[in-house]
Amino acid sequence: LGVRLIQRTTRQRGVTDAGRELYERVRNAVGALEEATEAVREQGREPRGVVRVSALPDIDLMGMPALLAAIHQKLPRIHVELSLTGRVVDLVAEGIDLAVRAGRLGDSSLIAKRVGTTGSALFASKAYVKKRGRPQKLAELAGHDCVLFRGRNGRSRWAFEGGASIDVDGVVSVDDFSFLAHVLEAGLGIGPLPMFVGKGLPLERVLPDLQMPGGPVHVVMPSASYVPARVSAVRELLVAHLQGVLAG
Numbered sequence: 001l002g003v004r005l006i007q008r009t010t011r012q013r014g015v016t017d018a019g020r021e022l023y024e025r026v027r028n029a030v031g032a033l034e035e036a037t038e039a040v041r042e043q044g045r046e047p048r049g050v051v052r053v054s055a056l057p058d059i060d061l062m063g064m065p066a067l068l069a070a071i072h073q074k075l076p077r078i079h080v081e082l083s084l085t086g087r088v089v090d091l092v093a094e095g096i097d098l099a100v101r102a103g104r105l106g107d108s109s110l111i112a113k114r115v116g117t118t119g120s121a122l123f124a125s126k127a128y129v130k131k132r133g134r135p136q137k138l139a140e141l142a143g144h145d146c147v148l149f150r151g152r153n154g155r156s157r158w159a160f161e162g163g164a165s166i167d168v169d170g171v172v173s174v175d176d177f178s179f180l181a182h183v184l185e186a187g188l189g190i191g192p193l194p195m196f197v198g199k200g201l202p203l204e205r206v207l208p209d210l211q212m213p214g215g216p217v218h219v220v221m222p223s224a225s226y227v228p229a230r231v232s233a234v235r236e237l238l239v240a241h242l243q244g245v246l247a248g
Helices: 017-042 056-060 064-074 126-132 138-143 177-185 229-247
Strands: 006-008 014-017 049-055 077-085 098-102 111-117 122-126 146-149 155-159 165-174 191-194 203-206 216-222
Touching: 014 017, 017 056, 017 203, 049 229, 064 077, 064 229, 077 229, 098 191, 098 229, 111 229, 122 126, 122 177, 126 155, 126 203, 138 229, 146 155, 146 177, 146 191, 165 177, 177 203, 216 229
Parallel strands: 049 077, 049 098, 146 165
Antiparallel strands: 006 014, 098 216, 111 216, 122 191, 122 203, 155 165
């Protein structure tokens, strides 16, 4: 090119302004060429390799074990690495291909597919209802044992669609829906669960006319112009599975 791109000395080296400008102009083109080459290689070949997925610890309530079995049956050459964590993972920095996220998305650079919402309702075991009776009005919850999700100092406010709400005292407070479901099954009281969870357990819905507002659930992946076949295949199965679970 007739210009110096890299400045070298015996102790260090660096990129010149010309080198930096060349890099910025060609890196997208080089990346696109690499992606095109990989895409051609994958044509007609069974998806294979590792797909890294991040999700919340209570993802098992959405039937994830059954989904993993289905992925293994349909895509036997793909290995899924599932990381369960409550923190928001930096997908690019940690090499994550897909993530399941509940609530509002904060990173607008992600490619997101909304799969449903997590509306909640109140549930209790049949044994508890038989022993303590079934509340007919919202105010009657004050006379019942309540199991709280992330309560503070033994108290929580339960808000419902339409504007109704009530402050309740709790016999116990937990921060995991899977464990909360087990507590309710043990007959400890009345508590909130996502509806798709409660319907699949031997529990009875309490005050069925009331529903707690839910948040959106998305399957996200880093923004990219090229998605490997293995990631695309797992994403397709994951999206279809979660849509079915949340719709039910």
